[in-house]
Amino acid sequence: MSRAVRLLVASLALIAAPAQSRSVAVTVDDLPLFGAYAPPAEAERITSDLLRGFRRNHWRVTGFVNEGQLEGPDREERIGLLQRWLDAGEDLGNHTYSHLSLTSTPVDDYIADVVRGESVTKVLLARRGRRERWFRHPYLETGPTLAIRDRFERWLKDHGYRVAPASMENSDWQFADAYDAAVAMGDATTALRVRATYLDFTRRTVAWYRSAGRGLLGREPAFVLLLHASRLNAASVDELAAILRANRLKVVPLDRAMKDAAYTIPDRYAGPDGDEWLIRWANTLHHDLPYDTLPQVPAAIARSAPDAR
Ligand SMILES: [Zn+2]
Structure with a gap:
């Protein structure tokens, strides 16, 4: 470990005051709706359930939009869903137009897709005197080479965007696909079972991240x-909130x-993987995360989910 990194670790541990309150920002990807197509009335209901759940639990969340989802005959209704998010006081960021992979897309095409992905959201925000501030990489892929990564991140900065990292994830998209499939089949028993499995998995995953964070940073x-804007999460906000409360994790806005200070740890990863930030910090700090205890998505759930975050 270099001297600079050792100093950084020491200073990160020092920030841990005994009474420090634990916190988590909730981000929600693939707006307006993740997963199987929902006709306007159902899409409206899912969005309402999500937003009412956030409000009930005093969450301020940031949603990340794929404007490619606005294409089609429901365009106006779908734009209306994004307006509902802003009316509810939530923030919206850019998640590219077509949910592209930076690992496999030439960077110029990728940037063009990000620009295309802001045309509606930017106007909706501007009408409220706000601007789009956050970008979330689809698949958390930040670039296959440092040259590509630096080029894109310079572009983001020049255009007023900050990268929204993710440092805790519960593979909700895999459970959401299984849940959607059960709902589409009218199989309420399976849907309930998938939801229970999801919540149990989330409980164990949150505990793992907290423990892995302490092992890595000393706090x-x-x-x-x-998370994703899914039917599953729309049906689960209260239970997710209860899990966070049981862990004394206070939900705070992304900014x-x-x-x-953890987010100032240098991250110079370049490669094909879409790693979340705990893994990136562990790489920088030359520290192994306790992967042997990382909860695994049950095989039956993983099998039913295509790789489509
Ligand atoms: Zn996504």
């Missing part, structure tokens, strides 16, 4: 939780979580 960082 728990302000986490950024990555507050990002003030945690």
